[in-house]
Every structure is written in C-alpha cells, then in structure tokens.
Amino acid sequence: xxxxxxxxxxxxxxxxxxxxxxxxxxxxxxxxxxxxxxxxxxxxxxxxxxxxxxxxxxxxxxxxxxxxxxxxxxxxxxxxxxxxxxxxxxxxxxxxxxxxxxxxxxxxxxxxxxxxxxxxxxxxxxxxxxxxxxxxxxxxxxxxxxxxxxxxxxxxxxxxxxxxxxxxxxxxxxxxxxxxxxxxxxxxxxxxxxxxxxxxxxxxxxxxxxxxxxxxxxxxxxxxxxxxxxxxxxxxxxxxxxxxxx
Numbered sequence: 001x002x003x004x005x006x007x008x009x010x011x012x013x014x015x016x017x018x019x020x021x022x023x024x025x026x027x028x029x030x031x032x033x034x035x036x037x038x039x040x041x042x043x044x045x046x047x048x049x050x051x052x053x054x055x056x057x058x059x060x061x062x063x064x065x066x067x068x069x070x071x072x073x074x075x076x077x078x079x080x081x082x083x084x085x086x087x088x089x090x091x092x093x094x095x096x097x098x099x100x101x102x103x104x105x106x107x108x109x110x111x112x113x114x115x116x117x118x119x120x121x122x123x124x125x126x127x128x129x130x131x132x133x134x135x136x137x138x139x140x141x142x143x144x145x146x147x148x149x150x151x152x153x154x155x156x157x158x159x160x161x162x163x164x165x166x167x168x169x170x171x172x173x174x175x176x177x178x179x180x181x182x183x184x185x186x187x188x189x190x191x192x193x194x195x196x197x198x199x200x201x202x203x204x205x206x207x208x209x210x211x212x213x214x215x216x217x218x219x220x221x222x223x224x225x226x227x228x229x230x231x232x233x234x235x236x237x238x239x240x241x242x243x244x245x246x
Contacts, residue, residue: 190208
C-alpha cells in the first residue's frame with residue numbers, strides 16, 4: 001500500500017535528518033526525492049506529487065524555525081504539516097441511512113520497475129521495444145515532467161503490458177501509468193537458468209515473484225537467492241495491433 005510505503009520511506013528519511021550535522025539544500029533535495037518516489041510508486045497523480053514536494057521544498061529553504069526549534073526539528077514539522085494537508089486534515093464520516101448499503105473500497109496498485117535502457121519491454125500487443133526507445137517515443141508525443149531524481153511521463157490509457165497477478169497466478173493485461181527516467185541508479189544483474197542464459201539488469205528494489213516455501217512471494221532483486229524459482233510465463237496471448245516506436 002502507498003501509505004505503508006510512504007511511512008517506511010519517511011521513517012528512513014527523517015532518521016537521516018535527525019543524524020545530519022546540519023540542514024542544507026542537499027539534505028532537503030534528498031528528502032524531496034524520497035517522498036516523490038514513495039508517492040509515485042503508489043500511482044499518486046504526478047501533478048499532486050509535484051505540488052506537495054515543491055511546497056515542502058520552498059518552505060524548507062525559505063522559512064526560518066521559530067524560537068525553541070532547531071532547523072532539523074522544523075524541517076520535520078514542515079513535512080508533517082504538508083502531508084496532513086495533502087491527505088486531509090478533517091475526518092470524514094460516512095452516514096448510512098439505508099438498510100442495504102454497498103461500499104466499494106478501492107486500493108492503489110502499481111509498483112515502479114526500473115531496468116536498463118537497453119532492456120526489451122514486452123507490450124500487451126506482443127511487440128517488444130527497448131525501454132529507451134519506448135520512453136523517447138512518449139517523450140516526443142506527450143512531453144516529460146521534471147522530478148527531483150530525473151524525469152517522468154504520465155500516461156493515460158495508451159500503453160498496456162502483460163503483468164503477473166500473484167493471486168490468480170495468471171498473466172493479465174495492465175495499464176502503464178507512468179514512464180520514469182532516473183538520473184542515476186545502481187543496477188544489478190539477475191541471471192536465470194532457463195536454457196538461454198537470460199539475464200535482466202535492474203534496480204535493487206525491482207520486484208520479482210518467486211516460489212519459496214510452497215508459496216508465491218514477492219522479493220526485491222537484491223533479496224533473491226541462488227536457486228530461487230522465478231515466475232515467468234509459459235505463453236502470452238496478445239493483441240496484434242503494433243505501434244511504430246521510432
């Protein structure tokens with residue numbers, strides 16, 4: 001869930017603030033970058049994320065802490081205040097005045113997946129295209145937005161990919177919400193023994209689904225162990241309409 005991920009990110013980031021010798025622009029930029037990542041991975045609207053983090057950054061750089069508070073304490077307070085405003089200050093009560101009331105609970109989905117620019121991406125139409133070519137195609141078509149750690153392209157309903165559903169164990173057609181281009185990231189190689197020396201170069205936090213202890217589990221790339229069985233599809237049914245990614 002996005003709030004759980006954001007909570008863990010904030011805890012780690014605020015720990016960095018508490019351990020820092022002093023608050024400077026570099027520390028503030030690091031905080032902004034981590035908040036952006038956590039929210040974007042939860043498919044929060046890009047414009048809302050940028051509005052929130054821009055406000056935090058402006059306040060952190062311009063405002064002076066009131067008497068009795070250190071800069072570190074005040075920075076923590078700014079983050080808390082803006083997140084409260086972002087998520088909503090007031091409690092909302094659902095008034096149920098009918099005998100039969102149906103409430104639909106909608107959860108956020110999605111997970112950022114970062115691979116090397118030369119990696120082939122399989123699309124729902126059966127076409128494969130490198131990550132770099134895919135990004136550049138939509139950059140020319142829609143433009144890109146700057147974030148603290150690179151650039152992002154918000155998408156609507158124009159791009160779909162095969163996605164593994166760990167509940168049904170099926171490959172399903174899912175919508176791509178954003179394309180990211182990070183400035184710098186440490187990548188690792190994951191090698192699969194499937195008869196063709198297949199390997200993928202990805203970020204350490206990239207999720208993989210594996211079979212361990214008789215159950216399908218999601219693990220980060222840096223948590224994989226030698227001998228793990230990684231889920232890959234035996235076959236994929238796809239549409240036949242191709243795009244020309246030039």
